[in-house]
Amino acid sequence: MTEPSFPTAGAQPVSKAELRRHAGLVRQREARRLGQAAGDRIARHVLDAVPLRPFEMAAGYWPVRAEADPLPLMLALKAMGHGLCLPEVAARNAPLLFRRWLPGEPLTAGAYGIPAPGAGARLVTPSLVLVPGVWFDRQGARLGYGGGFYDRTLEALRRGRRPTIVGIAYDAQLGDRLAREPHDAVMDFVVTERRVIRTR
Numbered sequence: 001m002t003e004p005s006f007p008t009a010g011a012q013p014v015s016k017a018e019l020r021r022h023a024g025l026v027r028q029r030e031a032r033r034l035g036q037a038a039g040d041r042i043a044r045h046v047l048d049a050v051p052l053r054p055f056e057m058a059a060g061y062w063p064v065r066a067e068a069d070p071l072p073l074m075l076a077l078k079a080m081g082h083g084l085c086l087p088e089v090a091a092r093n094a095p096l097l098f099r100r101w102l103p104g105e106p107l108t109a110g111a112y113g114i115p116a117p118g119a120g121a122r123l124v125t126p127s128l129v130l131v132p133g134v135w136f137d138r139q140g141a142r143l144g145y146g147g148g149f150y151d152r153t154l155e156a157l158r159r160g161r162r163p164t165i166v167g168i169a170y171d172a173q174l175g176d177r178l179a180r181e182p183h184d185a186v187m188d189f190v191v192t193e194r195r196v197i198r199t200r
């Protein structure tokens with residue numbers, strides 16, 4: 001397969017929409033190429049390199065659209081005694097909410113059809129946030145689906161106790177410096193199946 005030309009925020013600016021489309025294709029290709037091994041490697045890298053405190057409340061995500069799979073990591077965190085939760089879109093311009101979830105518990109279709117724990121599950125504040133994305137740069141900037149949800153959410157969480165923010169992606173979704181906007185939340189770590197990048 002020919003490598004699609006590489007859009008960056010450097011000499012040749014591309015629109016966010018173009019980068020999203022390109023990144024979506026890269027993600028699909030990598031999901032197919034790497035299969036389940038990627039999620040297992042990501043889990044190992046996070047456990048090896050990201051400092052964890054006792055009793056973290058870890059926000060994962062239910063992988064959709066070929067997002068790198070955080071579930072092996074979530075299962076390992078649970079086995080170590082940490083808590084787990086999943087995001088919920090509360091309103092279009094609001095931060096995400098997080099609800100407690102244990103693997104095996106039922107999920108319901110939430111906003112955009114993404115499975116979520118549902119109104120019966122307890123609301124919690126995560127101390128460790130696994131953040132999906134379509135593109136990351138090596139400085140920890142992130143491009144998502146464009147709703148600004150994680151930007152608003154991470155900004156709000158950082159006003160409280162200092163959470164650990166970990167972007168999760170396939171290595172092929174890592175690129176050169178993204179044009180950063182003032183509202184863009186920056187990850188503390190970006191972890192792929194190949195490496196851990198510590199950004200601060």
Ligand SMILES: Nc1nc2c(c(=O)[nH]1)N(C=O)[C@@H](CNc1ccc(C(=O)N[C@@H](CCC(=O)O)C(=O)O)cc1)CN2
Nearest residue numbers: 061062063064087088089112114132145146147149150
């Ligand atoms: N697995 C997973 N769960 C998640 C997120 C995520 O990125 N991944 N979210 C992270 O925020 C939230 C859901 N956010 C989403 C935001 C936009 C679209 C979406 O489909 N956007 C349209 C464009 C709509 C518009 O421009 O207004 C699209 O991509 O076609 C989907 C999910 C919460 N749960």
Ligand SMILES: Nc1ncnc2c1ncn2[C@@H]1O[C@H](COP(=O)(O)OP(=O)(O)OP(=O)(O)O)[C@@H](O)[C@H]1O
Nearest residue numbers: 142143144145146147148149150151152155183184
């Ligand atoms: N902290 C914030 N406060 C208010 N509005 C914000 C904030 N962060 C982002 N937004 C709004 O959200 C819009 C979308 O932001 P952006 O394109 O960076 O989303 P994204 O990070 O790709 O999406 P997502 O986080 O949902 O995956 C911005 O144009 C902005 O208007």
